[in-house]
Amino acid sequence: MARYVLFHIAKCVVLLLAVSFLCFALVNASPIDPVQANLGQAAYINMDPEKRAELAAYWGVDAPLWESYANWLGGVVQGDWGISLRYNAPVLQVIAERTANTLMLMAVAWVVSGLLGFALGIAAALHRDGWIDRTIKGYCYLLAATPTFWLAMIFLLCFSVLLPIFPIGFSLPIGVNSSEATLLDALHHLALPAITLSLVGVANIALHTREKTIDVLESDYVRFSRMRGLSPAEALRNGCWRNLLLPALTLQFASISEIFGGSVLVEEVFSYPGLGQAAVTAALGGDVALLAGIAVISAVLVFGGNLAANILYGVIDPRIRRGQSESGKSARGGVGSDVGSARGSRPPRRMNGQRFTEQNEAGGRG
Amino acid sequence: MTDLQDIRSSSARVIQAHDAKDMHGAHDAHDHHHHRHAENPVHTHGHHLLQVEDLSVGFRMYDPTEPFFAAKQELVNVIDHLSIAVHEREIVALVGPSGAGKSLLADAIMACYEPNVQVEGRIWFDGELQDAKSLAALAGGAIAVVPQSVASLNPLVKVGKQVQGGRRGAAKEDCARKQQELFARYGLVPSVADLYPHELSGGMARRVLLCCALIGNPRLIVADEPTPGLDEAAALRVLEDFRAFADGGGGVLLITHDIELALRVADRIAVFHDKTIVEETSVASFASPEHLQHPFSRALWHALPEHGFSAAGE
């Protein structure tokens, strides 16, 4: 188990390094000159020449990519993520200010879409091809075909312009300092973006949960449960929900990536000051340091989610939790003769590492 | 004849007069319903424990011989007008080649239907004519199934809990006690209850599956290929468990492709060939091909190892 966790953490770190390099390389490859792009902007004008020169050197085209990446990475590790040109502040500070807003938005959408999608997916699968299933499927296909930003605009039009229930944008009432704003204010501004993001997220989760539930319902063990007098719903309640929990976890954590992407669009439409909006501003304004920083943060969120899913997998699945330590102790034996010691006679089925076996088999057949 | 009519219209749809006549040896056996009896057939209360008549199982599919887009749908029968009966204290083995659709009989009796299947016929259990709903109510209780493999156990749930089931209306403590009793009876130490299916050996898994079936106090067990993957000794031990169950008053419908094994443990053999049962006869009839009526049964007899595997012999 410890080895399993360590393996996944190591894998994550390596991937994260690669992703950070990819982001850095992409940002650097741009023909848009960051210093030039900000010329004429307040932040740049107010900068003293020394700093300007420093910036030019920092993002200079003359330094080889590897070297500037190493410099940047060294800074990132030490907490120096560079200076945001757009916001004229350290990148880490800009990110920190906005992370709270984005995390709140994402957390609400993540939980709501996850729970709702899970419930709808199971309901659809249990009533497969009935009207409940068809309604849920129709809703999901429709939403999956809907551009997130358009839905945000329509909600804005309906519930802020035509029916002014919610504010038009931002995370707080205009002119109110963050220290003066109440929690209610914050929630009021959060509501519409969060609803939009949740609704869009539901579609994917529900459709995938439906597929997985159908797989489980068609499995041998649910069949056997049915032959033992349980209805499919009862079989799910009586232990088979565990089999759904595993794919649900994977799905739920994989959806972080999608929700982050959605939050970029939703924040942009609602002028909600979060990471997504900052990323758009940074990319439009050639704010390289901020853009790279946010990209890395988004990757950390995604990989963190993957890691959490994998570790939880290990905790829940007994084939991983208990399979390995006991394996190989005794071979498959006759009835009763080896009771108690006959554990692990089947190798635990792992989701990783099994992918090469089929090739060998194919080769051996000829 | 008029007598018969009256009885048929009542719910106990049986020919009581049979009991007297049913005492024949295998060699001069008379046909009874569609089968011939073993030495001691038991028609308690004057009827069979399970009787299946004219059961057809078909799938609706596109005609594969026609061009892809022009193909029409049709009903293709996999089981065609099959009849079989199981008495109390008896093991009936349904023998036929693998993949011929024998398992569909088990599905039909257990009221477990694929979406695109058509199941039609008459099934009596304990003298009562059944429909899909009443069969579903019997499943897991009076009729229990022993499935083919450990894959029928949920890999994520401990074995003990799975044996206890979760049947409606059953008190949890009763189930737990029953499970412990069954484990003790079948030589599974109590700690097995805390294992997961992947930690069981092949033989243990079969016994666990048997315990799953016995927890509901069944009167009939439908065993669907309960022995593959076991060596001969282990397979025989599994079959002994079925024998013991039958000797205790229950009935067993053993579905298998292994006729040798079937001959060792069963009372009667039903030969499955070409979508139906061509012959239902006592094991004793397999002593010599002359007692077998259908050419396919005789071919089976000749294919037995002790008769030199000769394929022909009609």
Add this chain to the structure above:
Amino acid sequence: MAEIARTQAPVAPAAQAQVEQTTLFHEPRSLSRLTSNRKVLLVTVIGALAVLALIIVAGTLATPAAQETDFARRDLAPSLAHPFGCDWLGRDMFLRTLAGLSLSIRIGLLAAAVSALISLVLGTIAAMGSRVVDGAVTWLIDLMMGVPHLVLLILISYALGKGFWGVTVGIALTHWASLTRVVRAEVLQCRQSPYIAVAQKLGASRLRIVAKHIVPFVFPQFLVGFILLFPHAILHEAAITFLGFGLPPELPALGNILSESMTYLSTGMWWLAVFPGLSLIATVLLFDLAGGALRKIVDARTNQE
């Protein structure tokens, strides 16, 4: 013997009719329903693709007219003459939407084609190559999945200096991961089949086996995956253009149309946003429909073989 059987079996002639009656335990769910009828499926695929082709042609033809401004029809609400209304420059929104859809589909076609090609090559290499190659491809997929799609799109688009190539290359480079997995699995399945083993025994080269056996085997599923790539490609193109990283603002792309309409939302000109958006949804659903129907045909075909 047979006679005895007749008299003893519960088949009394008088009760014949009653005995013939059987209980119906289960009836097959009707296959003739529209969704799984093969001919209907085929018509669905062809029909949906034809409508999409029509949109491309009509949109291309309508592009000049879509850019015509006429201040006499400024801010017109939807009417029979202008079903989608007109914008603040008096441009007909229906024509603009049509032109935008056509542009979106064409970009989607280009990007999805490149993306699909990448996944075909990578998936085949992964499945046919050595462990190391397979591991590398899998790792690359993990890498692509590591950054949210939209963020990666912004990065690539930014790296290429925005504009047409930024968005097209961006979409082509970010959408191959899932289809690669499908191709890889299909090729692995094909590799195990006996006729590949026979071909290997006969001394066919690896490249020849791929070209002669594996690509044809994988192609149907690949085609389905390719069509189902479009919705993603089109939606992402619209999103990235909407954010300002995609097509230049002078082009009548849907992202631009919707982005402009944002400014007019508060004035209550709802038609500027509603109709183009609905048309986009309809287009995406058409692709979904075609892909879904084709998948059913392909699956039925594979099952039959």
